[in-house]
Amino acid sequence: MPDEIDVICDQWARERPGLDLTAMSIFGRFGRVALLAGKAVDEVFAKHGLRSGEFDVLAALRRSGKPYVLTPSVLSATLMLSRAGMTNRLDRLESAALVERRLDPDDRRSFLVALTEHGVQVVEAAVDEHIANEARMLSALSAKDKAALDRILRVLLQSVS
Amino acid sequence: MPDEIDVICDQWARERPGLDLTAMSIFGRFGRVALLAGKAVDEVFAKHGLRSGEFDVLAALRRSGKPYVLTPSVLSATLMLSRAGMTNRLDRLESAALVERRLDPDDRRSFLVALTEHGVQVVEAAVDEHIANEARMLSALSAKDKAALDRILRVLLQSVS
């Protein structure tokens, strides 16, 4: 059953018969899946009052283990976000009382970003539903295909890095 | 060889032993690949003076065939972009003399967006280099893996739609 990307590739095949469309087909679907899956993910986070970037911060803190504390620099590096963008996210999260900024006793240039009690509760609930949602989106794949996809993505991540 | 996503999953496994991390692993790498591949793609387009959104418009026009004309509505639907965003892109492309707005003889509410001569030349050069770049990013995969990835992504796109 042809999909949207097939249409695009058929058009290119007609217009530019020499083109090798293998890569375009793969990256075309890749981008579409990333976009659509991202929207589905955002909907889940929205039910918990979060945007996906905000969840990423809370999740990074939560999975770092007790006492759920990291510096803004570590967070921005982990999440591949500029420090300026991280400042902005932390401002929002602090306004929502999901994190708090504490003084870093060892470095007065820096801060420690800590999950609040409320932040822990929110991220615990959000991550469970998030995982279930992701699993649902993969449910059309067989266990074998999921394993193959995981292996291939690992190679691909290495390759584009 | 463990990568960045393995670290994240190991952290979650330690903090929340019950969690099924299959989906997180797949979507985690998926997002990273999409992000990094997107940056590599942007660099190629930048060599032709384009942003990736602008290329998308030119490519949609080019692959539609002669006379390389589409309406803004069709473009925004095809590219999954709001009409407001499309207005903005078309303004930029028109300023760069890559497209032009013509009157639609059949509907005075609408316009016809047409590739200029210059626009055709730019997109022809850009698409060739773009395809080569995408193929390069996939070169770490065997032909068999590429075929498997294409098939799996097709299922996945269906699933998340």
Added chain:
DNA sequence: ATCTGATAGTTCGACGTCGTACTATTCGAT
């Protein structure tokens, strides 16, 4: 023929991100 609802495109304000410039602080070489 006219009126109602839908559609095409634009404008506007808001948002999140980025890159740059800036201040404060720390680290290292001498």
Added chain:
DNA sequence: ATCGAATAGTACGACGTCGAACTATCAGAT
């Protein structure tokens, strides 16, 4: 001990996108 380079975080302006409000136009029902 001090000076210079590097680092942590923030403030600012620019950019691209979105959703909502708006104008102009079309299509269909009566």
